Amino acid sequence: MTTTDKKTSPTKGGVAADNGFTTEEQQWVDKKKYAWILSMVPASIPLIIWGIVEWMKAINAPEALISASWFLGPIAVFIIVPIGDWVLGRDGENAPEEFVPWLEETKYYRIISYLYFPLMLASLVLCCWQWTYGGLEWYEKVGLAWTMGMTSGIGIVAAHELGHKKGSFERWLGKIVLAVPAYGHFYVEHNKGHHVKVATPEDPVSSRMGENVYAYLIRSIPRQIPRAWDIEKKRLARGGKSQFNLDNDVLNAWLITILIWGGLLIGFGIGILPYLLIQAVIGIALLEFVNYLEHYGLLRQKLEDGRYERCSPEHSWNSDNLTTNIFLYQLQRHSDHHANPTRRYQSLRSDVFAPELPQGYATMIAVASFPPLWFAIMDKRLMQYYNYDTERANLYPRKAAKLRAKWAKKAPVGTATKES
Known part of the structure; x- marks a missing residue:
């Protein structure tokens, strides 16, 4: 944002300028405004890799190198992004509170998040074409499915951003994005389950101290679906409706998956089904690894009346590494997200009172993959906290x-x- 943008903002002292801001307020510039365009890169990873492969074919690159290129998705997420975190370091900047209403209302930031879906859909269609007509070997198809899984997993983060908003368009767009990895129940479970029970033993999405990520996945994922369904069943019952109703947000989200996957199967053949399943599993695993990081071992204490204390910044692990923030819509500023679930990604704030992960999400996912290393790092950090x-x-x-x-x-x- 430039200092010449015109809008109304409350003044807190100083001389008011013609555009409604004081001289002091005019000094702030949104340095990340155009960096958010990079958040669309994960949606385009298969498209980018396809371009790289075609270029490599044109220059007669070795076949082994071309085959390996289909695996560039996980390499981008788990190697390039952590390097970016290391090079660019922490973000640390919060927008002045006076600018938050303007940031929330500016359509540019919304369009950035909306564009994830058409790019993701184009990537998926390209993958299906390659799986059917691209002449790929089976291991190249697996590599492409794994790469598409990175796009789907980060797509769930984009859907998470949209699903928390009040507008029906954004909520439905979020459901459509969730349909690609077949994780539509997340729309209900996350908003009405996890956000209510976060950092308590009752929440299957809050990982526990001493629980490795693989035990967490086995425990957490199967419990999320029935909780989401039960939430919708009770909501519909209050309105006198059956749980088997298209107003059931779990049911209609699953139907979107059936429509999208069904259309792709009709268009490209049953042979794409194994790879659709692989990309879904990889995408879901990527999301759930992130869930594992976000509240590991943190606990809301019970009050005298038996209720849990209110969720505060102390109940989420934050990480403010700039590169990962850009690619994950500042999901790493997780404490502010739980305090203000409808706040848009560009306005989320870094909280000094929240416990901090030693590195960004991409790096910590890799660490969590090796439980002894994770426990050695995080249990000590948790106990010190x-x-x-x-x-x-x-x-x-x-x-x-x-x-x-x-x-x-x-x-x-x-x-x-x-x-x-």
Whole structure:
């Protein structure tokens, strides 16, 4: 944003300029405004790779190199993005509060998030064409499916951004994006389940201290679907409607998947089905790995009346690395998202009171893939945050006793701890 943009904003002192801002307020510029265009790159990864492959064919590159190119999606996510985080470092800048209403209302930022879907759909259609008519070997098809899975997984993040908004257009667009990896129930489960029970033992999406990511996936994913369905069943019952109704947001989201996948199967043949399934599994896994990171071991305490304390910045792990922020619509500023679920990505704020992951999401996903390394890094960080009091953490029941004993011994002398 430039300082010559005209709009109305409250003034807090100083001399008011002609455009409605004080001289002090005019000094702020949205340095990331045009960087958000890069958030559309993940939606275009298969398209970009196709272009690279065609260029490599034109210059007679080795066949092995061409085949490996179909796997560039995961390489981009897990190597290039972490390098970008390391090179560019942390973001750390929050828009002045006076500018937040303007940021929320500016259509440019909305269009950026809307464009993810048409680009994602074009990528999916290209993949289906390549799987059927591209003359690829089976392992090249798998590589392309894995690459499409990166696009689908980050697409769920784009759908997450849209699904929290009040407008029906954005909500439906979010459902359509979720249909590609066949994860439509996320629309209900995340908004009305996770946001209510976050950082409590009752929330299947909040990972627990001592729980590795693979145990988390096995526990969490199967419990999310029935919770979403139950939420919709109760909502419809209050209006006197059956759960088997097109107003059921789980049901209609699944129907969108059937329509999209059905159309692709009719158009490109049953042979694409294994690769559609692979891209869906990869996309879902990518999202759930991120879910695993976001609340690991953090716990809202119970009040005297039996209710949980209000969710605060202390109940989400944040990361403010610039590169990942751009590609994930600032999802890493997760505390502000839970405090203000309808706030748009461009306005999300970094919170100094939230616990911090040591690196960006892409790097931490790789770390979580190796549980001993994850525990060595994150359990220590969690215990330091809670002053070595394991009773303040959300413990994995199977390992609770071992964790209490371990950290009671490791607590520095003079640190108050509780043992059961």
